[in-house]
Amino acid sequence: GENVEQHPSTLSVQEGDSAVIKCTYSDSASNYFPWYKQELGKGPQLIIDIRSNVGEKKDQRIAVTLNKTAKHFSLHITETQPEDSAVYFCAAGGSNYQLIWGAGTKLIIKP
Amino acid sequence: DSGVTQTPKHLITATGQRVTLRCSPRSGDLSVYWYQQSLDQGLQFLIQYYNGEERAKGNILERFSAQQFPDLHSELNLSSLELGDSALYFCASSVEGGPSYNEQFFGPGTRLTVL
Numbered sequence: 001g002e003n004v005e006q007h008p009s010t011l012s013v014q015e016g017d018s019a020v021i022k023c024t025y026s027d028s029a030s031n032y033f034p035w036y037k038q039e040l041g042k043g044p045q046l047i048i049d050i051r052s053n054v055g056e057k058k059d060q061r062i063a064v065t066l067n068k069t070a071k072h073f074s075l076h077i078t079e080t081q082p083e084d085s086a087v088y089f090c091a092a093g094g095s096n097y098q099l100i101w102g103a104g105t106k107l108i109i110k111p
Numbered sequence: 112d113s114g115v116t117q118t119p120k121h122l123i124t125a126t127g128q129r130v131t132l133r134c135s136p137r138s139g140d141l142s143v144y145w146y147q148q149s150l151d152q153g154l155q156f157l158i159q160y161y162n163g164e165e166r167a168k169g170n171i172l173e174r175f176s177a178q179q180f181p182d183l184h185s186e187l188n189l190s191s192l193e194l195g196d197s198a199l200y201f202c203a204s205s206v207e208g209g210p211s212y213n214e215q216f217f218g219p220g221t222r223l224t225v226l
Contacts, residue, residue: 032212034212034214042217042219043113043115043201043203043217043218043219043220044154044201044217045113045217046214046215049214089153089154093212096167097159097161097166097167097208097209098156098159098167098169099156099212099215101153101154101155101156102153103152103153104153104154
């Protein structure tokens, strides 16, 4: 069946450095790619999303890139801050009303 | 605050029992989604309802069932509970639920502990 692979499972970066999380999807019909951030004790929250007619999207320190040929997309966080510490989930949505979720990446920002 | 409410916040019960988790979506949202998150695990999609009808099904066990009522609130019923059912259960809602996709707003979750 369809799946989304997310790497790495844990990422530790120095405060101020950049962080990159990568996801690969299997369903070539996927056309919607959101990223959610889950802080400790809370539900996930959408931070950025991209649709298949766009290759890159930026929102301040966060950017997402999409390569439809290779079927992968990435989340880039620049100038990381302590409040960026959280679990990040990628997902891919196709034509069947269902998002397929990655396994999550725990991002640790070291002071 | 996402606008999605879930009750109860915590639930402790014994194996073999049955529980009901409740979710109220954001005002105006027609779709409700249920997810299970075990300790240090990812989000497992269980089921989606759109305007009262089942829209998509994920890895939902036969012991679990859900429904969405005319006022759009939803309930997830878990029966014959096992130790492995202990998890956080999230409800999310969105305006629609079709292929165009919309942001899902997650509730704070219900933590279920099965002893």
